[in-house]
C-alpha cells in the first residue's frame with residue numbers, strides 16, 4: 335500500500351514517540367486553579383524566550399488571536415491588518431463577533447505591511463470615525479507564501495504605533511519558521527509587540543495548542559476572556575508537555591522543512607504545467623498553474639498518486655512541508671510532478 339504524502343498543511347503532523355513519552359509522564363494539576371505545573375512551565379518558558387512578562391496557554395491559534403484582539407480594543411474601535419490576514423479571513427468573523435470592532439484592510443506586498451501603508455489609514459480623532467486602536471501583523475505570512483518580516487521592518491511599524499498610541503499584535507502562528515529562516519532572535523521580539531500568539535500545533539509538531547504572550551496585566555485580562563470563551567482547561571499539562579518537548583527538540587529541524595519547500599519550488603519552476611512559483615522563504619510553496627489548466631485538475635491528479643494538497647484560488651496551489659514529510663517523499667512528489675499527464 336502506497337504511503338500518502340500530505341502537503342495540505344503543517345497542522346497534520348502526529349506526535350513523535352519522544353513527544354508522546356513526554357506527554358505520558360507530564361505532571362499535571364487543575365489549570366483553572368493555576369495548579370498545573372507543566373502548563374505553568376510552558377507559559378514561563380515562552381514568556382522568558384521572547385522577553386515578555388507573561389503567557390497563556392490556549393486551545394488554538396484562533397482563540398489566542400481573538401483573545402488578544404479583545405484585550406487591545408473596545409467596541410466601536412477599528413483594527414488594521416492586511417487583506418489576507420488570518421485574523422480577518424479565517425477566524426469566522428470573530429473580530430466583529432467577539433470584539434465588536436471594525437477592520438480596515440490594507441494591501442501589503444505578500445501581506446507585509448509598512449508604516450507608509452498604515453499611517454494614512456489611521457483615523458484622526460473625530461466622532462464620525464471608528465477609533466483606530468490596534469495593528470495586527472502576521473509572521474510568517476500564510477497567504478504570502480510563508481514570507482517573513484525582518485526585524486527592522488517590525489521596528490519601523492512599532493515606532494509608528496508608539497507615536498500614534500496604537501497597540502501592536504503579532505499573529506505568530508509560524509513565528510518559529512521565521513526565526514529559523516532569518517536567524518533573528520526570539521528575545522528581540524518581545525520589545526516590539528504588545529501581544530504575540532504562537533502555534534504549537536503547526537511546524538513545531540504538537541497535537542494541540544497555542545500560547546499568547548503579553549504584559550502581566552494583559553495576560554490577566556486574557557485569562558478572564560479565555561474563561562468566558564470556554565477555554566479554561568483542567569489537566570492541560572498533558573498537552574503543554576507536548577509544547578515543551580517541541581520547543582526543546584523540534585525547532586532547529588524546521589530548517590529541513592524549508593529546504594524541502596525550496597526543493598519543491600525549484601522542481602516546479604521546471605515543470606511544464608506551472609506558470610510561476612512564489613519565492614520560498616520557509617515551509618509554504620504557492621504556485622500558479624498555466625492559464626488553460628484549472629488548479630483543481632492538478633490537485634486531483636496528484637491525489638490519484640497519493641499526494642494531498644489544496645488550491646488557494648482557481649489558479650493557485652499550496653504545498654506545505656512539515657516534520658511528517660521526509661526527503662524521500664519530496665523526491666517522490668518531484669518525480670510525480672514531472673510525469674503528470676496534464
Ligand SMILES: *Cc1c(COP(=O)(O)O)cnc(C)c1O
Nearest residue numbers: 394395396397420472476505507
Ligand atoms: C493556523 C493559523 C492560525 C491559527 O489557527 P488554529 O487552527 O486556530 O490554531 C492563525 N494564524 C495563521 C496565520 C495561521 O496559519
